[in-house]
Amino acid sequence: MTDPSILEDLKAYVDGELSPERAQVVADAIAKDPELKETTMFYETLSKEIRATGLTSEVRGRAEAIERIRNAPTAFDWSRFTRTLVAIGVVGVVASVMFPLFARNSSSTGPSADASVNMKAAAGTESAPSMDAPASTDGFTKSEGRADMAPGATGGGMPPALNPEKKNGWAESAESPSKPMNSAPEESKKLEAPASKAATRQAVRLVIRQAALSIRVPSTQAAVDTLTKRTEALKGYVAESAVDGSPDVQLTATMTLKVPEAHFESFLQEVRKMGDVLSSSATGNDVTLEYTDLQAKLKVMTAERDSLTKMMAERSNMEELVSLRERVMRLQAEIDGLTAQAQSLKSQASLSTITLSLTEPEKERAEQVLAAIPPQDPFASTWSSSVAGLTSMLQGIGKAGIMFVVYAPVWLPVTIMVWYLLRSRRRYA
Amino acid sequence: MDFEVKEAQRGDRAAMVRIVDDHYDGVFAFCARRVGPDMASDVAQETFITAQKRLKTFEGRSSFKTWLLGIANNECRSALRSKRKDEVDWMDFEPSANPEHQLIDRQALKDAMKTLSKEHREAVLLHEVDGLTYEEAATILGVPEGTVKSRLHHAFLALRKSLQSPIEVNP
Numbered sequence: 001m002t003d004p005s006i007l008e009d010l011k012a013y014v015d016g017e018l019s020p021e022r023a024q025v026v027a028d029a030i031a032k033d034p035e036l037k038e039t040t041m042f043y044e045t046l047s048k049e050i051r052a053t054g055l056t057s058e059v060r061g062r063a064e065a066i067e068r069i070r071n072a073p074t075a076f077d078w079s080r081f082t083r084t085l086v087a088i089g090v091v092g093v094v095a096s097v098m099f100p101l102f103a104r105n106s107s108s109t110g111p112s113a114d115a116s117v118n119m120k121a122a123a124g125t126e127s128a129p130s131m132d133a134p135a136s137t138d139g140f141t142k143s144e145g146r147a148d149m150a151p152g153a154t155g156g157g158m159p160p161a162l163n164p165e166k167k168n169g170w171a172e173s174a175e176s177p178s179k180p181m182n183s184a185p186e187e188s189k190k191l192e193a194p195a196s197k198a199a200t201r202q203a204v205r206l207v208i209r210q211a212a213l214s215i216r217v218p219s220t221q222a223a224v225d226t227l228t229k230r231t232e233a234l235k236g237y238v239a240e241s242a243v244d245g246s247p248d249v250q251l252t253a254t255m256t257l258k259v260p261e262a263h264f265e266s267f268l269q270e271v272r273k274m275g276d277v278l279s280s281s282a283t284g285n286d287v288t289l290e291y292t293d294l295q296a297k298l299k300v301m302t303a304e305r306d307s308l309t310k311m312m313a314e315r316s317n318m319e320e321l322v323s324l325r326e327r328v329m330r331l332q333a334e335i336d337g338l339t340a341q342a343q344s345l346k347s348q349a350s351l352s353t354i355t356l357s358l359t360e361p362e363k364e365r366a367e368q369v370l371a372a373i374p375p376q377d378p379f380a381s382t383w384s385s386s387v388a389g390l391t392s393m394l395q396g397i398g399k400a401g402i403m404f405v406v407y408a409p410v411w412l413p414v415t416i417m418v419w420y421l422l423r424s425r426r427r428y429a
Numbered sequence: 430m431d432f433e434v435k436e437a438q439r440g441d442r443a444a445m446v447r448i449v450d451d452h453y454d455g456v457f458a459f460c461a462r463r464v465g466p467d468m469a470s471d472v473a474q475e476t477f478i479t480a481q482k483r484l485k486t487f488e489g490r491s492s493f494k495t496w497l498l499g500i501a502n503n504e505c506r507s508a509l510r511s512k513r514k515d516e517v518d519w520m521d522f523e524p525s526a527n528p529e530h531q532l533i534d535r536q537a538l539k540d541a542m543k544t545l546s547k548e549h550r551e552a553v554l555l556h557e558v559d560g561l562t563y564e565e566a567a568t569i570l571g572v573p574e575g576t577v578k579s580r581l582h583h584a585f586l587a588l589r590k591s592l593q594s595p596i597e598v599n600p
Contacts, residue, residue: 011582015556017563043585046592049533050542050557061470062453065477069449070442072481426571 003029006036014043089397096398206291206345209264209352211282217275220251220360227255227356230270234263236351253358264352271356278359287345294342298335305331434493438484445484449477452494456501459559463505472508476501495565502569533592541591549584552577 006029012018013026030036217223220243228238236259245251259267272280305328312324433451436444456476461469479500487496542550555566556577563581567574 008579008582011585012563012578015563015581017578039589042589045533046538046585046588047557049535049538050553051560053535053538053558058466059454059457060466061457061474062450064470065453065474066446066449068474069445069477069481072478 007039010036010039011043014040014047088394089401092394092397093401094398096395096402205286205288206349207261208285208287208345208348209261209282210285210355211264211268211280211352212355212357213268213271213280214278214357214359215271215275216278216359216361218360220245220253220358221247223274223358223360224253224255226274227257227271230267231257231259234259234267236260236263239353250362251360253356255356255358257354257356258351259354261350261352264354268354271354275358287349291342291345294338294345298338298342301331301335301338305335431493434484434487434489437481438487445481448480448493452497453477455494456497459498459501460505462554462558463502464508468508468512472504473501475508476504479504491568492565495561495568498559498561498565499569537592538588541588544591545584545587549580549587552580553584556581 006026009018009022009026010030013023013030016023018026030040215223224241224243228241231238236257238255239258240256241253242255243251243253257267308324308328308331312321312328315321315324433444433448437448453473457469457473460472460476464472476497480497483500487493491499542553545553551570552566555561555569556563559566561569563574563577567577570577
């Protein structure tokens with residue numbers, strides 16, 4: 001019985017397509033089996049006959065083919081084109097991803113960063129110029145006090161006999177000069193607790209802080225809402241708020257916010273992060289001396305009033321009594337006025353004022369800018385439109401590239417399936 | 430890779446002309462057996478035009494001749510498809526030369542060949558008539574070499590069966 005594998009290899013043996021080892025095996029089998037030998041002879045004969053029947057017609061068209069090759073247009077290098085396109089796509093993707101980051105970093109290290117430094121300086125933080133020398137921070141600080149003019153120094157110099165009674169609240173600080181002059185109620189103390197050195201410094205001095213910022217935010221209305229909520233969360237309040245403009249074109253807003261002095265610096269940092277800072281300024285008005293003077297006057301006048309009141313109790317003469325009473329009333333009126341001034345200063349120092357001007361990018365601004373290019377300058381117009389078109393195209397390619405990658409789980413299996421079906425069909429064909 | 434091919438890949442048109450001159454006969458005969466002598470000239474020319482366009486994709490993994498015949502094979506299929514023509518009977522246009530020298534009756538062989546499947550006939554044509562090796566035929570057909578070997582084996586078995594074995598060997 002002939003080995004089937006020998007029979008399968010017989011044609012390849014006749015064609016010389018077997019390895020030498022396998023050919024030897026087949027040759028041995030043929031030598032032993034007459035039927036195999038006969039089949040081999042048949043295959044050889046059949047091959048010769050088939051070759052003899054093949055077409056051998058006269059060759060035509062050689063000259064035409066050579067002529068066509070000579071005159072053929074230069075083939076477009078699709079592979080180079082594809083590589084270039086891929087490179088542009090990669091650059092576009094990288095640019096579209098990196099440009100916003102770069103722009104954000106630039107804006108944060110640019111003018112607004114300088115403004116930030118100024119703002120820190122104005123706020124009197126550690127890294128800023130010290131408030132101990134406010135005169136050196138010209139331009140934004142109007143100082144009316146000195147570091148060595150601590151209220152305790154003045155308060156400590158008062159005669160013990162003139163120490164006022166606990167009256168009108170503010171006098172409490174005069175009784176204990178070592179305590180902060182602007183010591184706030186308990187709620188305020190809780191808020192100020194996290195604030196470290198700024199609060200400590202504020203404890204020995206009264207500074208009315210004000211800041212004004214102009215910021216471009218992505219959405220004005222959203223920024224107003226956020227700032228309002230944040231201010232209220234910090235126990236401050238919105239003193240003024242106005243939104244102007246059309247929502248379809250551009251909204252602008254101005255806000256005046258009152259925030260606890262302890263949160264002034266941190267709140268400013270938050271505000272700066274809401275958008276691009278276009279301009280900023282800050283002032284720190286040191287009213288410690290003014291407050292201390294008021295306090296001293298109040299102590300003297302209160303002591304005088306008390307003294308007169310005591311004298312009234314000891315006198316019986318009506319004329320004297322009337323005269324004393326008039327003096328006491330005048331003193332009381334002056335005491336009330338000074339008390340109100342002191343309260344006002346204290347209130348202003350405890351709540352810092354931040355004035356904000358918010359704008360959002362004007363919609364369809366790019367179109368307006370392009371339309372504004374004077375028609376008499378066609379080169380500039382062409383240049384601008386070309387650059388805008390290229391940028392748009394690169395962004396489009398970048399977006400397409402990102403979508404291409406992100407949606408790979410969707411299109412890749414479909415593509416592989418279609419490719420496999422086409423390949424199978426082609427093979428079958 | 431041939432020097433001519435490398436030169437042509439660099440854009441040397443004279444090298445491409447020499448390539449056409451060298452391979453035209455083989456390509457023409459290959460095409461003639463598939464689309465007939467009338468169309469063979471056009472298809473052969475298209476083959477070289479296509480080859481010129483795709484020359485930079487040739488990486489030398491097969492011989493240049495095989496790569497060229499692969500293009501020719503595709504061009505022949507396209508030509509037949511566009512002309513809505515069936516496969517050309519490549520055994521038809523060669524008249525029997527000397528019947529006394531024939532070992533097998535050619536009419537019987539022609540009939541037997543028609544009983545083969547298209548794949549088997551194609552393998553026979555590539556190997557027996559075009560004179561390609563199994564590897565070259567496999568490259569052109571885009572199938573493994575073993576498939577060509579198997580197709581030829583089964584084709585010859587079928588031919589033998591059709592021709593009813595007795596071989597008329599002339600003395």
